[in-house]
Amino acid sequence: MADKSNTQEKIIESATVLFLEKGFHRTSVRDIASRAKINISLMNYYFRSKEILFETIIDLLIGGAVSSLKEILDSDLDLNEKIRQYINKYIDLLISNPLLVSFVLAILNHSPDKISKLKVTDSLYNTEKFANQLDEENSKGNIRKVDPEQFYLNMLSLIAFPFAVKHVINEKNNFSNEAFNDFIIKRKDIIYNTLISSIKP
């Protein structure tokens, strides 16, 4: 049994640093092994493949954040307040993990069959309660009629896409990482106002 989970931890620690630094494709299992000072094949012993190791790390990184996003969506909050909180929490999550969007998109692109297995994409499903709430608010005359699926996609697009093109934004505007974060934080209000004004009766 020896060090039990110590080796596993070393792999995760090293892999996390490298994945965050260079992304999935540019990090090799040999890189990970040499940084963790372990034998290459131990990576395959503890995790069955590089991809599973990667997904494990993603899930660890974002922790309960994704499920708390789902909680907001499923809560009984007032519609406006729900949208506000959802945007804020999502953007905070992505600011803490700026490569998350690219990672998830890379996986979706690389192995589309694994979509439903990814915990990260959980938040994209089960938007039923939110959809019902939009329908109800409309029938009360509080908001315009909207396709909930389209509205939710609008919200997601406005929140997530900028992180997918972070490099382009930074290069175009000569942004540092800090300047990018400032730019993104300003988006909290912008996205909220954009979404709300689009459903105002």
Place this chain on the structure above:
Amino acid sequence: MADKSNTQEKIIESATVLFLEKGFHRTSVRDIASRAKINISLMNYYFRSKEILFETIIDLLIGGAVSSLKEILDSDLDLNEKIRQYINKYIDLLISNPLLVSFVLAILNHSPDKISKLKVTDSLYNTEKFANQLDEENSKGNIRKVDPEQFYLNMLSLIAFPFAVKHVINEKNNFSNEAFNDFIIKRKDIIYNTLISSIKP
């Protein structure tokens, strides 16, 4: 000399099919060579690398579409009409090349240093005239004050992001490719209305 450009064309034809079918990472140069019935090293002879071949194909696929997008943005059209045309043309382009967004994001993620060399990303730069137009319309009192950079990013996000998560959307809603296209075409109006209502005074 033989068939002159015939070999080159065969490579491009085969590679296009495979890239569109399986994406960049899952297509090997050996796949391409065997499908084109040519020697592996000819790929390196005509194109210097797999990546350059890929970029060449992307540029061929989207042809003048990207530059015509830039033309719209730089035109003297009325703001509303400009936004409308830009959305419509962009979405038509992406419907014709549904993998384009994923491809570009994959390249951005894989080799961020090549951003400015990609012709496809040209459309993301030089939005100066559009920015000025937004400022002018605001000073005339026709629209609310907006950060042009944020507004343009909103537009781009709403247009492009859905294509990056096409697989998820299709799986969630049990969409066929046709149903996805219908869903996207409906977005032309939705995106227009969302953007316009966000700047209405």
Place this chain on the structure above:
DNA sequence: GTCTATACGGCGATAGAC
């Protein structure tokens, strides 16, 4: 110029000895 054959170093993964 065009093409073939072949080889190089690196990759992710695995079988099997200890």
Place this chain on the structure above:
DNA sequence: GTCTATCGCCGTATAGAC
């Protein structure tokens, strides 16, 4: 649990035939 050895791929480079 750990390590060595090795497998079958990959993208790329090059020597040399036509």
